[in-house]
Amino acid sequence: MAKCTAVIDIGSNSMRMAVFQKTSRFAFHIIHEVKSSVRLSENAYRNDGELQPEAMERTSLALGEFLSAARSFGARKILCVATSALRDAPNSALFISRIRRDLGLQIKVIDGEKEAYYGGLACANLLPRMDAVTVDVGGGSSEFTLLKNGKVERLASLNLGTVRLKELFLDHDDLKGAIRYIDEALATLPPLETDSLIGIGGTFRAITRSLMKKEGYPLKKLHAYTTDENRFGALCDQILEASSKKLKSLNIKPDRFDTIKPGALILQRIIRHLGVRNLVCSGVGVREGVYLGDLLRNAGGMFPANYNPSLRYLLDTHAIHSDHGNQCARLAGRIYDLLEAPLNLGGKYRSELIMTAKLIPIGIGTRYYAYQRHSHYLALNALDYGLSHSQIALISHLLLFKKGHASSELLPKNSYEMLLPDAQTLDVLYTLLWLSHIVLASRLNADAVRTDYAQGNLVISGENLYLAKEQMKNIVLPANLTVTFTS
Numbered sequence: 001m002a003k004c005t006a007v008i009d010i011g012s013n014s015m016r017m018a019v020f021q022k023t024s025r026f027a028f029h030i031i032h033e034v035k036s037s038v039r040l041s042e043n044a045y046r047n048d049g050e051l052q053p054e055a056m057e058r059t060s061l062a063l064g065e066f067l068s069a070a071r072s073f074g075a076r077k078i079l080c081v082a083t084s085a086l087r088d089a090p091n092s093a094l095f096i097s098r099i100r101r102d103l104g105l106q107i108k109v110i111d112g113e114k115e116a117y118y119g120g121l122a123c124a125n126l127l128p129r130m131d132a133v134t135v136d137v138g139g140g141s142s143e144f145t146l147l148k149n150g151k152v153e154r155l156a157s158l159n160l161g162t163v164r165l166k167e168l169f170l171d172h173d174d175l176k177g178a179i180r181y182i183d184e185a186l187a188t189l190p191p192l193e194t195d196s197l198i199g200i201g202g203t204f205r206a207i208t209r210s211l212m213k214k215e216g217y218p219l220k221k222l223h224a225y226t227t228d229e230n231r232f233g234a235l236c237d238q239i240l241e242a243s244s245k246k247l248k249s250l251n252i253k254p255d256r257f258d259t260i261k262p263g264a265l266i267l268q269r270i271i272r273h274l275g276v277r278n279l280v281c282s283g284v285g286v287r288e289g290v291y292l293g294d295l296l297r298n299a300g301g302m303f304p305a306n307y308n309p310s311l312r313y314l315l316d317t318h319a320i321h322s323d324h325g326n327q328c329a330r331l332a333g334r335i336y337d338l339l340e341a342p343l344n345l346g347g348k349y350r351s352e353l354i355m356t357a358k359l360i361p362i363g364i365g366t367r368y369y370a371y372q373r374h375s376h377y378l379a380l381n382a383l384d385y386g387l388s389h390s391q392i393a394l395i396s397h398l399l400l401f402k403k404g405h406a407s408s409e410l411l412p413k414n415s416y417e418m419l420l421p422d423a424q425t426l427d428v429l430y431t432l433l434w435l436s437h438i439v440l441a442s443r444l445n446a447d448a449v450r451t452d453y454a455q456g457n458l459v460i461s462g463e464n465l466y467l468a469k470e471q472m473k474n475i476v477l478p479a480n481l482t483v484t485f486t487s
Contacts, residue, residue, distance in 0.1 A: 003021065003022050003076075004019065004020070004021050004022075004031075004073055004074050004075045004076065004077075005019070005020050005022075005075060005076075005077045005078075005079065005291060005294070006018070006019045006020075006066075006070035006073070006075040006077070006078045006079070007020065007078075007079045007080075007081075007287045007288075007290045007291050008063070008066055008078065008079070008080040008081070008105075008287075009081055009082075009083070009285075009286045009287045009290070010038075010040065010059065010063075010080065010081070010082040010083065010085065010086065010107065011040070011082075011083050011084070011085060011138050011139055011140075012039075012040060012041035012083070012084050012085040012138055012139025012140035012141075012161055012163050012164070013037065013039060013040075013041070013138065013139030013140075013161075013162060013163050013202070013259060014035055014036065014037050014038070014139070014202060015035070015036050015038045015040070015059060015062055015063070015066075016033070016034070016035045016036075016287060017032075017033070017034050017035075017066045017069070017070065017287075018030050018032070018033050018287045018288070018291070019031050019032040019033070019069075019070055019073050019075055020291050021073075022295075023312070023313050023316035023317055024312060024316050026295065026296070026299075026303055026304070026307060026309060026312065027309050027312035027313045027316050028291075028295070028309060028313065029310075029313045029317075029382075031073060032069060032070075032073055034066060034069060036058075036062040036066075037255050038055065038058045038059040038062050039055055039058070039139075039163070040055050040056070040058075040059045040085040040086075041055070041084070041085045041088075041089075041139055041140050041163050041164070042054075042055045042163070043055070043167070044085070044088075044089060044167075045163070045164050045167040045168055046167055048090070049088050049089050049090055050089060050090055050091050051085070051086075051089045051091055051092065051095055056095050056098070059095075060095075060098065060099060060102065060103070063099060063103055063105065064102075064103055067103060067105060077294075078105065079108075079290050079291070079294065080105055080106065080107050080108060081107075081108050081109075081110050081115075081118075081286065081290055082096075082107050082108070082109045082110070083109075083110060083112075083115050083138060083140070083141065083286070084112075084115075084138060084139065084140030084141035084159070084161060085139070085140055086107070086109045087109050087110070087111060087112075088140060088159075092109065096109070111157070112141055112143060112156075112157020112158075113155040113156070113157055115136070115141070115143050115157060115286060116134075116136070116143035116144060116145045116155040116156060116157055117145065117152060117155055117289070118285075118286045118289025118290055118293065119134050119136045119143055119145060119200045119282075119285050119286055119289055120134050120145025120146075120147060120152040120155070120289070121152060121289040121292055121293060121301055122200075122282070122284040122285055122286070122287075122288035122289040122292060123145070123147065123198050123200070123282050123284065124147050124150055124151060124152060124302065125292055125296075125301075125302060125303055125309075125385075125386075126223075126282075126284045126288060126292075126309075126384075126385040126386060127198065127223075127224055127280065127282060127284075127385075127386065128224065128386060128387060128388050128391075129149075129150040130147070130196055130198075130280070131147060131148050131149070131194055131195075131196065132146075132147050132194055132196035132197060132198045132278075132280065133145065133146050133147070133192045133194050133196070133197055133198070133274060133276070134147065134197075134198040134199075134200055134282070135197055135198070135199055135200065135204070135267070135270055136200035136201045136285060136286070137160075137161065137162065137199075137201050137203050137204065137263055137266050137267060137270075138161050138162070138201055139161045139162050139163035139164070139259070140159070140161040140163060140164050141157055141158060141159055141160060141161050141164075142157070142158050142160040142161060142266065142270070143155075143156070143157050143158075143200075144156040144157070144158075144189065144192060146192050146194065147198075150302070151302070152301075154190060154192065156189055156190055156192075158185045158186070158188070158189070159185065160181075160182060160185045160186075160266060161266075162203060162259040162260075162262040162263040162266065163259060163262075165178055165181070165182070165262040165265070165266065166258065166259060166261075166262045168181070169181060170261065170262055178262070178265060179265070179269065182265065182266055182269045183269060183273070186269060186270065186273040189273070192274060194274070194276065195276055195277055195278055196276060196277075196278040196279070196280060197270075197271065197274060197276040197278070197279050197280070198279075198280045198281075198282050199267070199279060199280070199281050199282060200282045200284075200285040200286075201285060202256070202263075203256075203259065203260065203263030203264070203266075203267065204263075204267065204281060204282075205222050205281060205283070206252055206253065206256050206260060206263075207232065207235060207236065207239070207260075207263075207264060207267070208222055208225055208227070208281040209222060209251060210235060210239075210250050210251045210252060211227060211231060211232065211235050212225060213251045214235070214250075214251075218393075218414075218415055218416040218417075218418065218419065219380075219389050219392070219393065219416055219419070221283075221384070221389060221392070222281050222283045223281065223282060223283030223284065223384055223385075224280065224281070224282075224283075224387065224388055224389055224392075225280070225281045225389065226278065226279065226280050226281075226388075226389070227279050227281075228277055228278060228279065229271050229276060229277050229278075229279060232267075232271070232279050233268060233271065235250075236264040236265075236267060236268045238250060239252070239260055239261060239264045240261055240264055240265060240268075244257055247260065283384070284385075308355070308385065308386045308387070309385050309386070310382060310383045310384050310385040310386065310387070311355055311358065311359070311383065313382070314359060314362050314378060314379070314382055314383070315358060315359070315362070317365075318361075318362035318363070318364075318365045318366070318378060319358075319359070319361045319362050319364075319365070320365065321361060321364060321365065322361065322443065324360065324361055324437075324440065324443055325357060325358040325359060325360045325361045325362075326358060327440055327443075327444070327445060327446045328357040328358070328360055328433075328436045328437050328440060328446075329354045329355075329357035329358045329436075330446040330447075331357075331436040331439060331440060331446040331449060331451075332353055332354060332357040332432055332433055332435075332436040333350065333353070333354050333357075334446070334451055335432050335435065335436060335451055335458070336350050336353055336432055337350075338451055338452075338453040338458065339432065339453060339458065339481070342453070342456070342480070342481075343428045343478060343480075343481065345425070345428065345429075348421075348425075349394070349421070349425070349429055352391055352394050352395055352398075352429075353398075353429055353432060353433060355395055356379075356394075356395045356398045356399060356433055357433055357436060357437075359375060359378075359379055359395065359399060360375065360399065360433075360437055361375075362374075362375045362378050362379070363375030363376070363377075363378060363399075366378070372399055372400055372401045372402070373400065375399040376396050376397070376399045376400045379392070379395055379396040379399055380392065380393075380396035383395060383396070389416075389419055390419045390420070393416040393419035393420055394419075394420055394421065394426075394429075396416075397410070397411070397416070397420060397426070398426075398429060398430055398433050401430075401433075401434050401437075403474040404473075404474055404476065405476065406423075406427045406430065406476045407423075407426045407427050407429070407430030408423035408426055408427055427476070427478065428478055431475060431476065431477055431478060431481075434474075434475055435475055435483070438468050438471045438472065438474065438475060439460055439465070439468045440468075441467040441468050441471055442464050442465075442466075442467050442468070444462070444464060448462050448463065448464075449461070449462040449465075450462055456480055456481060456482060457481075457482045457483070457484055458481060458482070458483045458484070459483075459484050459485075459486060460483060460484070460485050460486070461485070461486045461487070462487075463487065465485050465487075468485065469485045472485075
């Protein structure tokens, strides 16, 4: 697979491109994104589905500039898929031939089930594992994927989209007709039994962004944000009744003003039809699904067990100086297993502790002095995939080491405290993490250190532990724990 790959998704309303760069076999990050509201389906539904010349011209111009941007990053592979707009239009072949002739770009038109599969594949790999139905409301169609045990189980696609609904009904003030059209379409869905819905696409993200700002949510991350149907539905009600001025005050962007209301109406009816209670926002969709379909084509479409591409990307890019983080992770895991019961951890947070230990060195590549603060920033902003917001907040916060302080003393004001465990648990995890770091101060291999526990005392044995003993004064231990070093 090319190291740098561009993926273009031509939708009915918007066209988007993401440029992905690999850092190792399965690890990657996005180095460029661009969107254009080309409205390829504009006025098509009023004209027997035919793409209109103005819309095709806009899309062609934007595609040309997308390709220039992709090539500027050295993308040697460009994957372009088109969804409802081109699969529905009787004159789509004319447009596809024009783009191939003028721009040298091959557009692959995918059917509704393939579109649903790509969205589901992205969510299955890049969100925390959950049983849920993914819903992608686009301009011309809506796609549904049932995820069970982390895998794609069932696919469905309906001719139900924001531009379609707007032009057929809402432009004519036919709200009842729009609701009837939506409900009749939803009645044809196969059973999708689940309590959780994952929202994909611009409409769901726009409403989520508005909700997060309204609540003063502490993380600036749409991906994996979780809410419930009552809060989401109440905001949809406000959007449906809002003037343009009110939409702006709800933090809806002007380029969404004409499609946000049909989108909110469709989502409301879907949530009602499915009876879901938990809603999760996905920051990934068809583009990431197309990329992962290519990246993981020889791996069954899924990352290996316990593999996190964001974590691996950070290690590939920022932890290239030594193996210290991996050694800390091994030792921290052993210490956790010894102290889990006496410190009342209840089997929780072990995986987060291990991941944090691996990330200890990432800030050093930015600047050694205050590298803990740099590690915290990188983790908080670049841990995007496969983790909940609570996990991201915990991992990032544990990296904020400061000599002689407890973790709870380092909480930034007005920040992510609501996402963290209680202060006592936080301080215990903080102690285990930085104890492993200090024990390996002379860059020992974790196998060279022995650990035992008895009656409130952790005994650490091995050679070359002078620096570790000296630095123990920097660690704030729980009241019921002592640490002894022996040769």
